Amino acid sequence: MSLTTSSTASPALANGEGGGARPAVNRLGSVVVGGSLAVLAEFLLVACLIGAHVVAQQKTSSFIPEGAKLDDYVGGMIAMTGVLIGLTGMWVLHSLRAADGKYAGLSLGLLSGLSVGLAALCWWSMSSVGVGADSTFGGLFFTVMSATALIGLITVFLSGACLFAVIEGETVSMRETIWVCAVQAMVVAVICVGVWYSVWKLA
C-alpha cells in the first residue's frame, strides 16, 4: 500500500466551439484551502464559546455554583488527549509527505480512536459536573463541552473516512482530505488545551 505523491489535474474542458480546449485550471489545493477555512470557522466558533466562559468567570462573582464538581483528572485527560490528537495529526502529515500508506493508515486509526476518547471524556465531564445548565456556569460549561465533543466526533468521521480510503487504496483523490484531517487534529489540540485552561485551570 503506497500513497502517490504526484497529483493529476482535472481533464481539460471543451469550450463547446469544437475547436481546441481551454486548459483546466489546476484544482489541486482547492479542498485544502476550503477545508482549512472550514476548520478555521469551526475553531473560531469554539474559541468564541471558550472566550465567553473566560469572560463570565472574570465578571461574575461566585461563578461556580455550589454542588458543582470540576474533577482535575478529567480536565487533565482532555488536555492530554488533545495534545496526543495533535501529535497524531502531525504523524498523519508526515506519512502523507513520505508517501507511506502503512503508517498513514496506522496514524489515522489512532486519530480515530483518540477522537472517540475525547468525545467520551467530554461526555464524562458533563455527566459528573453535578449541576445543570440553568446557571451562567452550567450553561457555558455544557455548551463548551458539547461543542468540544462535537468536534471530536467530526474528527472521528473525517479520520474514519480517510482511513477507509487509505485501506481501499484510493489515496490520490483523498490526499487533500487527509491533509484537512491533519489540520483538524492540530486545531482540536489547541481547543482541548484551551478548554482545560479556561474551565479547569482558571476555576
Next chain:
Amino acid sequence: MATDATLEADQQLGRPRSFLGDLFSTDYRKLGLFVLVTSLLFAVVSLVVGEVLRAELLTPDANILKADSDGQLFNLHVSAGLYLFLIPAFLGLATAIVPAQLGSNSSALPRLSLFGRCCFTLGGLGLLVSYLIGGGPWSAQVLLDSRALLGGGVGNSSELWLVSFALVLVALISLSINLVATVARMKPRGVELSKLPAFSTSSAIAGLVTIISAAITLGGVVLAWVHFHQGGAVLTGAAGEFIWRHTLWVYGQPMVYVPAIAGLGVLTDVLVSASRRRSLAHNASLVLIGVIGALSLLALVQTPDATSSVFLPLTHPSQAFDLVAVGLLSLIWLATLAAGKPRFGAALVLGIVATVPMVGAGLLAVKAAVSDVESGNQFTSAFVHLFVFLGPLVGLFAGLYHWSKPLTGRFLKNGGGLLAALLLLVGSLAGFVPSIVMTSDQPRLVGQYADGLDTSWAHAVQFGGGLAIGLAVLLVLGAFLGAIVAKSTEDDDSKSEAFGQSLEWLASRGPTRFDVLPEIVSERPLADSELIGAKS
C-alpha cells in the same frame, strides 16, 4: 457537475432544460444567480418594512403599529436588509462573476456552494416565517438590544428564528469558503495578487471577513439558544452584556462591512472598465480595499462604549480611517475617469451615483466633528444607511448592469438603469438629508420627540425618498428577472471590455476566439490576449 459545455451540448441536442436540474446545478453562474435573485426578493421585504416604519414617523399621532410591532419590524428590516439581502447578494454576484474574471470554467468548491445556497434559501424563508408566528420572535431583538436577553423562555417563533439565523450564517460561511478558495486556487498561470481584478480581490477579502465574523456570531447564536432554553439564566449581568456585544450585536460584527468591501471592488472594476483605460493606481486600490477589510476586524475589539457610538458601525476609533480609504479610492476612480474616455452607460452612471451616499457619510463625519451630536438618534441612522447600506446597494446595481451579459445572457437596457440611477440619487438625498439638517438631534421614534417640534414635512420627504429607492429596486429587479427569463441574445464580443483588468468575457461560454488562455503577463490580460490573437 453541470458545466457551460454540458449545458450547451444539451441545448444543441434539443434537450429541455429542467427546472430541477437548474435548481440543483453546481454551475457557478446558476448558483450565483440563484443567490442573487433570492437576496433581491428578500430586499423587497426589507424595503417594504422600512417604508412602513417611515410611515409610522410621518406624524406623532400615526399609530400604525403597536409598540411591540415596531420593535419586531425594525428587527426584520435590519436582519432582512443585511443578512438576507446585502451580504448574500454580493456573495452571489461574486460566485457568478469571480471564476469568469479569473478565466476559470468552474468555482473551486461548487458542491459546498450549492450546500450554502440551499441553507440560505431555507434559512431565509424560515427567518421570514418566524415573524408570522405568535407575535414574532422575541429572540430576534438580540441583534440590536442586549435587553432582549432579559426575556426568559423561548417560543416557537423565537426557536425558528434562532435556527433559521444559524442556517443563514452557515450559508454565508459556505459561500465565502468557496469564494476564497476560488480566488486562491483557480487563478491562471502568471496571475499574482497585484494582477487580480479588484472585484475578485475584494470578494476574497469580504469572504475572509464573513468567515471570521459569521463563525463568531454562530457561537453567539448557540449561546443565545442555550440562554433562552434555560429561562434566561446563562447570559446575565455584565458578563452577559459583554458576550452579547462581541458576538450578537449587529454592529459588533465585522460582517456589517462586507457590503462596503465588496461594493468598493465592484465600483473599482465598473468605473475603471467604463473609463476604457488602465487604472491609474490599481495596486493602491487593492491595498485600500484590504485596509478597509483589516479595519473591519477591529469591531471584534470594540471600545466598551461602542453601543453609544455616533458613527455606527464604526465602533473603534481607528475605523475612522475607513472614510479616508473610501475618499482615496474615489480620487483614484475620478482620476482614472478623467484620464480615460468614459462610455456613459447605466453602469457608469450608477457607479457615480453610488459614491454620493459614501461621500455623504464623509460629510456627516465632518458635521459631527464641528457640532455636538448625540448617539442613538436620526443622525446615526442616516450615517449607517448611507455608509453601510445605500452606497453598496447602488454599487451592487452598477455591478448588475456591468455584468448583465455574463449573468443573464443579455445586456440590460440603459434606459432602465439610468432611471434607476436617478431614483436612487433622489432617494438618497431625500431619504437622509432631512435626518441630517432637521432631526439629527432627535431620537428615532417621533413619540419621543421634544414637545412642539413639527417634523412632519421632514418625515414626508424621507418617506418619499424611501419610496424612490424602493421603486428603483423594483425596476432593477424587474429588468434583471426579465433578462433571465428572456432568450439569450447572440454573443457579441465586439462590446468586450478589452481593457478590463481581468480575463472575464462577455460570451456566456467563455472566450470563443481563444482556444487556449495565454499566460498572464500584464495587468490587462484580456487586452493582451486580443493583441496576441490579432498578431497571430
